[in-house]
Amino acid sequence: MTETSFSSEPRPGSRFSFRDGLFLYTEECMGTVFAFKGFSSLEPALLGHHLERAGDILHEADRTFSTYKPESPISRLAAGQTTLAECPPVVSEIWDSCEDWEKTTDGWFSAFTPQNTFDPSGLVKTWAAKAAFNYLLENGVTNITLNAGGDILIGDETSDEVSWRVAIHKPVSVASEDAGLLTVLDLRGTDYRAVCTSGSAERGSHIWDPKAPGKEAAGSLLQATVVARDLVAADVWATAVFAMGPRAIDELSKYNSANPDSAVEALIVLPDGGLNATEGFIGLFAKPE
Amino acid sequence: MPRKVRNTVAQSAIVLATLVGGVTLTQHFSAGTGAFASAAPSSGTTAGSSTAPAPTGKPDKTVTSANISYPFGTVQLSVTRTAGKIAKIDIGSSTATNGRYQAFPSLVQAAISAQGTNFGNLSGATYTTDAFKQALSSAITKLG
Numbered sequence: 001m002t003e004t005s006f007s008s009e010p011r012p013g014s015r016f017s018f019r020d021g022l023f024l025y026t027e028e029c030m031g032t033v034f035a036f037k038g039f040s041s042l043e044p045a046l047l048g049h050h051l052e053r054a055g056d057i058l059h060e061a062d063r064t065f066s067t068y069k070p071e072s073p074i075s076r077l078a079a080g081q082t083t084l085a086e087c088p089p090v091v092s093e094i095w096d097s098c099e100d101w102e103k104t105t106d107g108w109f110s111a112f113t114p115q116n117t118f119d120p121s122g123l124v125k126t127w128a129a130k131a132a133f134n135y136l137l138e139n140g141v142t143n144i145t146l147n148a149g150g151d152i153l154i155g156d157e158t159s160d161e162v163s164w165r166v167a168i169h170k171p172v173s174v175a176s177e178d179a180g181l182l183t184v185l186d187l188r189g190t191d192y193r194a195v196c197t198s199g200s201a202e203r204g205s206h207i208w209d210p211k212a213p214g215k216e217a218a219g220s221l222l223q224a225t226v227v228a229r230d231l232v233a234a235d236v237w238a239t240a241v242f243a244m245g246p247r248a249i250d251e252l253s254k255y256n257s258a259n260p261d262s263a264v265e266a267l268i269v270l271p272d273g274g275l276n277a278t279e280g281f282i283g284l285f286a287k288p289e
Numbered sequence: 290m291p292r293k294v295r296n297t298v299a300q301s302a303i304v305l306a307t308l309v310g311g312v313t314l315t316q317h318f319s320a321g322t323g324a325f326a327s328a329a330p331s332s333g334t335t336a337g338s339s340t341a342p343a344p345t346g347k348p349d350k351t352v353t354s355a356n357i358s359y360p361f362g363t364v365q366l367s368v369t370r371t372a373g374k375i376a377k378i379d380i381g382s383s384t385a386t387n388g389r390y391q392a393f394p395s396l397v398q399a400a401i402s403a404q405g406t407n408f409g410n411l412s413g414a415t416y417t418t419d420a421f422k423q424a425l426s427s428a429i430t431k432l433g
Contacts, residue, residue, distance in 0.1 A: 028418050031418060032415055032416060033418055033432070033433065035433035125415070145410055147410045149415040150411070150412055150414060150415050152410045152412050162407050162408065163409035163410070164409070165406060165407065166408060166409070167412065168411075168412050169411055169414075171414075174411070174416050174420055174421070174424040174432065175416070175420035179424065181411075183399075183401070183404055184403040184405075185403070197413050198414060199414035200414065202415060202416050202417065225412060275396050275397055275400060281396075282396055285402065286408070287403070288405060288406060
């Protein structure tokens with residue numbers, strides 16, 4: 001593939017490849033990597049421009065919401081150096097969204113820390129990813145999928161079968177020697193477009209060993225994956241399910257019954273390596289080829 | 290996934306048996322606190338092993354299958370027979386109790402069966418930029 005950049009000053013963490021109509025664009029942001037890929041018949045320069053603009057949206061969100069940047073509005077807000085009214089309007093938008101999600105998940109997702117500060121990190125990445133993705137959809141890049149640091153979004157116009165299939169990683173780091181797949185899902189023909197996985201595999205040195213059960217405290221999970229129509233919903237619910245522990249499947253089933261239009265499916269990996277899932281999840285596994 | 294473990298699952302051929310009479314079935318992990326430990330099916334639901342005991346008319350007896358090894362843990366099936374005998378053997382994916390719990394063997398089998406399928410994206414816990422770069426060389430991960 002040809003490495004091509006179409007900006008006079010490309011960001012160091014950007015890579016763009018475009019050949020035979022297939023493109024791949026990776027952007028380092030928020031401490032992780034966002035990978036956009038798909039097919040396009042746009043002129044390379046125009047496609048490159050749109051993808052860079054999508055990257056701009058990610059970086060703008062990072063500048064506003066990064067808790068690692070002391071000068072960001074969110075950091076200054078947490079430090080009491082500014083007020084919500086003085087922050088960019090998008091901060092209030094995210095604040096309201098977090099309040100709604102806290103209600104929806106019965107408090108299992110919350111952006112309000114024990115220190116009474118506002119930390120929306122749990123949904124900013126997917127909120128920004130969705131905004132970047134929507135920008136591309138609106139500008140003629142519709143045959144596209146996004147991997148936002150492990151959170152997956154699939155465009156309606158995705159044409160190739162393989163791009164509708166999303167693998168779920170084992171509850172170990174993707175960089176570890178034990179890296180590998182838990183399973184593969186196929187979302188083609190469903191209303192679902194987003195897959196998010198919550199877990200502690202990438203933080204710390206947790207080693208998944210089914211022969212040594214009980215390493216995790218009771219009530220916790222090794223990993224939770226949620227499939228939803230919306231990327232932010234998948235992300236929020238993955239966080240909530242992971243926090244809830246083994247009872248999450250029961251709670252989610254009740255939520256789905258009461259809210260069929262926003263139903264989500266979940267797969268959890270239990271502390272001893274076992275699985276549980278919502279009723280509809282079993283229909284999402286990819287059929288063996 | 291280790292090939293040895295995958296073959297073990299394929300060969301163990303989980304059989305769901307229908308039992309009549311007052312039979313209590315307990316399906317639980319050999320260790321740990323998995324959710325299924327508390328979801329013991331009541332009588333009338335099904336579980337069994339590929340070596341289901343033949344009806345012999347013997348008095349009440351608890352029969353425990355060999356540990357069935359899954360990649361995700363082990364399951365030990367215990368059958369306490371208080372009366373009656375095995376009337377029918379089914380291989381299926383019926384749910385355990387009230388439809389909200391997936392029958393453990395069928396969920397795991399479905400997950401395992403899908404493992405070899407080609408895919409376009411990989412979902413996992415959020416990885417760092419460094420982890421992404423390290424993982425790129427692996428044939429298993431398709432992070433970009």
